[in-house]
Amino acid sequence: IQEAFPIGAPVAIKNKQYCGSVGEVVAHRGKHECQVKFSPLPQLPGFPQKLRHEKATQTFALQQIASYVGYSKRVVSQLTGEIWCNKRKVNVGLSLKYSSRNEKIVGYSERKNNQWFFTQKALDLIKEYLTLFPEVFQALEKSNSNGQETQFTPKILFPGAKDPNERFKMLKKWRNSLHLSSLPRVSAFEEVMSPEASEIIEKKHQQLCRRIQSNEKSVCEWINRKFLQGPMFGLLSANGPTTELSVGDFVCYVRSSSGPSFGSLAV
Numbered sequence: 001i002q003e004a005f006p007i008g009a010p011v012a013i014k015n016k017q018y019c020g021s022v023g024e025v026v027a028h029r030g031k032h033e034c035q036v037k038f039s040p041l042p043q044l045p046g047f048p049q050k051l052r053h054e055k056a057t058q059t060f061a062l063q064q065i066a067s068y069v070g071y072s073k074r075v076v077s078q079l080t081g082e083i084w085c086n087k088r089k090v091n092v093g094l095s096l097k098y099s100s101r102n103e104k105i106v107g108y109s110e111r112k113n114n115q116w117f118f119t120q121k122a123l124d125l126i127k128e129y130l131t132l133f134p135e136v137f138q139a140l141e142k143s144n145s146n147g148q149e150t151q152f153t154p155k156i157l158f159p160g161a162k163d164p165n166e167r168f169k170m171l172k173k174w175r176n177s178l179h180l181s182s183l184p185r186v187s188a189f190e191e192v193m194s195p196e197a198s199e200i201i202e203k204k205h206q207q208l209c210r211r212i213q214s215n216e217k218s219v220c221e222w223i224n225r226k227f228l229q230g231p232m233f234g235l236l237s238a239n240g241p242t243t244e245l246s247v248g249d250f251v252c253y254v255r256s257s258s259g260p261s262f263g264s265l266a267v
Contacts, residue, residue, distance in 0.1 A: 001225055005034050012252050012263050015227035020252045022263030029222060036223050039216040048201050048248035048267045055197035059110050059117035069130050075140045085152040092171055095180050096122050104188045111188035133171050191247040205267055231256030
């Protein structure tokens with residue numbers, strides 16, 4: 001125990017009573033207990049979970065977006081995915097969802113019960129696409145009504161254009177300006193907090209940490225070593241009363257590296 005938790009070593013407490021409190025080892029008793037001097041955390045407020053639900057990003061189903069733009073659900077589904085042209089060399093879809101890989105784009109799409117939903121940012125992007133290149137919507141609708149898979153080319157996408165290739169170049173330039181490939185892509189199963197909720201929680205979290213620091217009162221308790229966590233140099237592990245973590249939970253940072261200090265309270 002002296003090697004694992006030497007006198008003066010920083011530790012985070014993992015038992016139910018003091019979980020998340022941080023202190024230092026001041027004594028040993030037998031092979032399994034350390035006396036730890038620490039400041040107990042107060043009961044943590046539930047604002048992260050509350051704000052997570054209150055400020056959840058509004059989403060729209062495919063049918064809703066279809067009614068907004070005046071085209072079928074299938075057209076919207078195609079546009080928000082990948083549309084390959086010129087023998088699969090160029091993608092002119094928005095790539096806001098990846099159904100086969102079950103991946104979504106953070107801030108733009110969600111998948112619930114195997115159905116896709118899209119945020120206001122995605123809807124605005126679709127509307128912009130429609131305003132700039134309505135011919136693509138028309139070409140997709142026509143292709144779907146024929147019931148046959150279409151190999152899209154500039155002439156098929158822009159049949160009425162004087163120079164279809166030039167319109168196609170304009171479409172590629174606009175799409176490239178969106179930097180869609182740089183948008184964060186994650187598993188559709190992952191939960192992600194909305195930017196608005198994150199911003200408010202960050203401010204409240206800072207206020208909470210200042211309040212905790214101003215009211216610190218140290219105590220000494222004997223703690224079994226299995227409920228102590230020293231600085232970690234590798235990957236984090238989810239140890240404690242529960243390993244079920246949700247977006248909005250409070251956590252204790254226990255890595256020994258650059259960045260947050262050991263024992264920092266985080267959400």
